[in-house]
Amino acid sequence: xxxxxxxxxxxxxxxxxxxxAINIQHLYKSFGDNHVLVDFNLEVKKGESLxxxxxxxxxxxxxxxxxxxxxxxxxxxxEMFGENITEINAEELDKIRAKxxxxxxxxxxxxxxxxxxxxxxxxxxHWIKLSQEEVNKMVLEALEDVGLAHTVDMMPVxxxxxxxxxxxxxxxxxxxPEIILYDEPTTGLDPITGKEIIELMNExxxxxxxxxxxxxxxxxxxxxxSDRVVILLEGKCYADGSWxxxxxxxxxxxxxxxx
Amino acid sequence: MILxxxxxxxxxxxxxxxxxxxxxxxxxxxxxxxMSEFTRQCYxxxxxSLPLIGLTSFIMGLVLTMQLRPAMLRYxxxxxxxxxVGISIIREIGxxxxxxxxAGKIGSSIGAELGSMKVTEQIDAMEVSGTNPxxxxxxxxxxxxxxxxxxxxxxxxxxxxxxxxxxxxxxxTTSFYLFWSQVFDNLVFxxxxxxxxxSYFFGFAVGIIGCFKGxxxxxxxxxxxxxxxxxxxxxxxxxxxxxxLAVQVTDLLGLN
Numbered sequence: 001x002x003x004x005x006x007x008x009x010x011x012x013x014x015x016x017x018x019x020x021a022i023n024i025q026h027l028y029k030s031f032g033d034n035h036v037l038v039d040f041n042l043e044v045k046k047g048e049s050l051x052x053x054x055x056x057x058x059x060x061x062x063x064x065x066x067x068x069x070x071x072x073x074x075x076x077x078x079e080m081f082g083e084n085i086t087e088i089n090a091e092e093l094d095k096i097r098a099k100x101x102x103x104x105x106x107x108x109x110x111x112x113x114x115x116x117x118x119x120x121x122x123x124x125x126h127w128i129k130l131s132q133e134e135v136n137k138m139v140l141e142a143l144e145d146v147g148l149a150h151t152v153d154m155m156p157v158x159x160x161x162x163x164x165x166x167x168x169x170x171x172x173x174x175x176x177p178e179i180i181l182y183d184e185p186t187t188g189l190d191p192i193t194g195k196e197i198i199e200l201m202n203e204x205x206x207x208x209x210x211x212x213x214x215x216x217x218x219x220x221x222x223x224x225x226s227d228r229v230v231i232l233l234e235g236k237c238y239a240d241g242s243w244x245x246x247x248x249x250x251x252x253x254x255x256x257x258x259x
Numbered sequence: 260m261i262l263x264x265x266x267x268x269x270x271x272x273x274x275x276x277x278x279x280x281x282x283x284x285x286x287x288x289x290x291x292x293x294m295s296e297f298t299r300q301c302y303x304x305x306x307x308s309l310p311l312i313g314l315t316s317f318i319m320g321l322v323l324t325m326q327l328r329p330a331m332l333r334y335x336x337x338x339x340x341x342x343x344v345g346i347s348i349i350r351e352i353g354x355x356x357x358x359x360x361x362a363g364k365i366g367s368s369i370g371a372e373l374g375s376m377k378v379t380e381q382i383d384a385m386e387v388s389g390t391n392p393x394x395x396x397x398x399x400x401x402x403x404x405x406x407x408x409x410x411x412x413x414x415x416x417x418x419x420x421x422x423x424x425x426x427x428x429x430x431x432t433t434s435f436y437l438f439w440s441q442v443f444d445n446l447v448f449x450x451x452x453x454x455x456x457x458s459y460f461f462g463f464a465v466g467i468i469g470c471f472k473g474x475x476x477x478x479x480x481x482x483x484x485x486x487x488x489x490x491x492x493x494x495x496x497x498x499x500x501x502x503x504l505a506v507q508v509t510d511l512l513g514l515n
Contacts, residue, residue, distance in 0.1 A: 065383075094389045098389060102387045105380070106380050109384075122387075122389065125389040126389045
């Protein structure tokens with residue numbers, strides 16, 4: 001089994017807890033007899049871009065939904081910003097969610113709302129006291145970040161798959177999150193559009209210095225976005241290291257991913 | 260004792276619906292109140308259903324009058340036609356037919372809308388955006404359906420009686436004043452109030468069942484269709500069950 005690059009705060013003088021944006025310890029999640037996550041451990045450093053790689057059905061989406069609090073783990077802890085989200089109440093969880101963006105695999109744009117309303121929705125819910133002028137400015141800024149300012153009054157159904165992904169990303173960005181969770185960001189997109197989305201993700205990471213946790217099985221996406229890769233296999237963190245290090249790994253289960 | 264799969268599935272569904280209803284009561288009366296979404300739902304559920312309820316009510320009043328006339332003539336009580344039609348419409352036919360049409364239109368639309376939101380992760384996106392989706396989607400729709408159906412039934416009853424007035428005048432001549440006097444002179448408190456009260460229960464049943472089916476939708480687009488369909492079927496059956504219970508209760512209270 002590969003251990004790869006390990007994350008450690010020793011020698012930096014910074015508390016390990018504070019250095020981690022996300023710290024998952026001994027996480028368990030089952031659906032009936034299907035044990036999806038079994039003693040899963042993961043630490044994501046601030047500013048790091050970490051990709052969780054795994055086969056379809058390996059539990060990647062379950063992991064990311066546990067991190068954002070959409071699924072409740074059976075056991076274990078998930079710390080973000082020093083708070084264990086498995087123990088806090090809904091109000092405190094909402095405060096943490098305001099600092100975390102989530103890009104859904106299906107984009108999850110509200111199809112009964114215009115692009116403007118889609119972007120305004122999280123703003124209005126988290127930052128209630130904003131004036132309409134401030135809201136308009138933030139909506140336009142987020143749309144300009146993804147290069148789609150002209151779509152502001154369009155409906156999601158009028159947009160192409162790639163445009164919808166960009167709008168979903170703009171909605172994720174509008175709250176200026178410190179952490180962004182990407183659930184299969186390139187799934188369902190053609191290779192060219194997929195590459196554009198990957199480049200956009202990298203631009204955002206650089207511009208806002210966000211921490212990114214990307215769930216993917218698209219090797220191109222993994223190669224282009226990762227500082228570090230974790231392979232999720234049999235519910236555990238099976239291998240952990242840089243893209244280059246894992247490529248040279250001789251473990252047959254790890255090699256499968258790179259062949 | 261092992262129960263057959265169908266009975267187990269029915270009991271599981273009934274238990275889930277009871278839990279869902281309990282969640283509605285535990286969350287529905289606590290802040291944060293989603294007033295703007297509630298107002299929007301009142302418009303969509305109430306105002307937008309008025310043309311359909313109005314049209315069907317008018318036809319129902321007209322047809323009922325024309326169907327009853329020969330029988331009334333046979334017994335020589337044709338002059339009692341407005342009174343008989345009025346009582347039938349206000350006590351039973353108006354609320355039940357309007358509720359069934361409401362279940363078809365609103366139950367299916369809520370089931371399909373929430374089902375589609377569920378399978379496309381829009382409900383999850385709402386939760387991540389700091390919104391309690393249950394309050395925003397379910398509580399607002401159930402309250403809107405509960406409050407709007409009685410209003411629609413009142414308007415539907417009035418339109419239905421107007422249809423009856425037209426029906427009376429197809430084969431005879433009755434003045435507008437005489438028709439309405441005959442209707443209202445024969446109506447008593449116990450004709451109107453039980454019907455009005457049960458209409459709130461009809462509205463609540465349609466709203467909660469539509470939301471329950473949509474909110475618990477699964478298995479992709481096929482599941483959305485199934486949610487919409489079963490929302491209509493279950494809500495329609497519930498309308499009849501509530502009607503049956505209402506008649507028993509009014510009987511016990513001596514209001515029949």
